[in-house]
Amino acid sequence: MKNIVVVGAGQAGASLVARLRAKGFDGAITLLGEEPVPPYQRPPLSKGYLLGDMALERLFLRPESFYADQGIDLRMDARVRAIDRAAKTVVLEGETLPYDALALTTGSAPRRLPASIGGDLPGVHTVRGLADVDAMAEDFRPGARVVIVGGGYIGLEAAAVAAKRGLDVTVLEMAPRILARVAAPETAEAIHTLHAAHGVRILTETALAQIDGTDRVTGVTLADDSQLPADFVIVGIGIAPATDLAEAAGLTLDNGIATDAQGRSSDPAIWAAGDCASFPWQGGRLRLESVQNAIDQAECVADNMLGACCDYVPMPWFWSDQYDMKLQIAGLNMGYDRVVVRQAQARSHWYFKGDALISVDALGDPRAYMVGKRMIEQGMTPDANALADPATDLKALLRA
Incomplete structure (x- = not known):
């Protein structure tokens, strides 16, 4: 494989190309983005940047020079018109780019x-x-x-x-x-x-x-x-996966670009990661909209493009800034049947499905978030009564 093209220069696209180089890929890499700026963080846009507390340059995920230094052809203001799967080319305005492998990290669009x-x-x-x-x-x-x-x-x-x-x-x-x-x-x-x-x-x-x-x-x-x-x-009524290119190219869609567990689409030469991709999960399909997923899934896809053959197993976490209170979320609360409320120095909500802890909302409580995240990742089931007791040392529950 000599030539990889990545369409979409958001968090997933930037993570994917950096990972390819970090893992030793020495072929050509082209990263195509529609915006006139290098890949940047989106979460601060509606927070620090809008408040005027963050300059534009601080939004950039990496300095623009990083891409040239790594031999990555970053093209800004580059709108992809079509994908020709038979010819294995990406069609831009007035130009056609060949690929051996193509990754779609096209993200999502606001409704x-x-x-x-x-x-x-x-x-x-x-x-x-x-x-x-x-x-x-x-x-x-x-x-x-x-x-x-x-x-x-x-x-x-x-x-x-x-x-x-x-x-x-x-x-x-x-x-x-x-x-x-x-x-x-x-x-x-x-x-x-x-x-x-x-x-x-x-x-x-x-x-x-x-x-x-x-x-x-x-x-x-x-x-x-x-x-x-x-x-x-x-x-602010939600976002939808950006799948127009994939749909026009005839790729299978299912709440996004449908991939296998390793990130491969219905075309074995085309991969997908980030907001635009749905993947197998617990007998169904899942699409995650988060920075963490964009990074982790894109890095997994990069590894698999180079032959790692590893399934993507999400360990979801999210956050939201509300005034001076940071809401931190670990896990996925889908299918929960009860919530245990812990009110100690701060407040946290622990979601259970049957006897299993599946998610935690920590409202200004980083300790609860960190402990809950580790419990979920390790498959631990804490005692609900102990959780609800503000006198309980959460770290002691983690050691139990």
């Missing part, structure tokens, strides 16, 4: 509101890439009124930043509570309370009917015909 309800009006923003955040930055002025559509982590992080900047913030959530798909009611209630303490209004069981305005957003109309004034709107 948008339809134009029919004003989703394309100036002043309607999404939070995904650098251009999105740069576009909304000038709207983040003290006293401005922002309506945030969606009570998931993306919307709530934007709400926290807006509140810290002195904006008037309202969050709309259709479900009976925030974080309904991703967290237990206990975690949702704690974060709801935190936002309320910072002056954020969260309206649950509230549907958006229309974004108002002619040349720019002036407000929103709700499903009950009530109206809220707004100087701008942030849409």
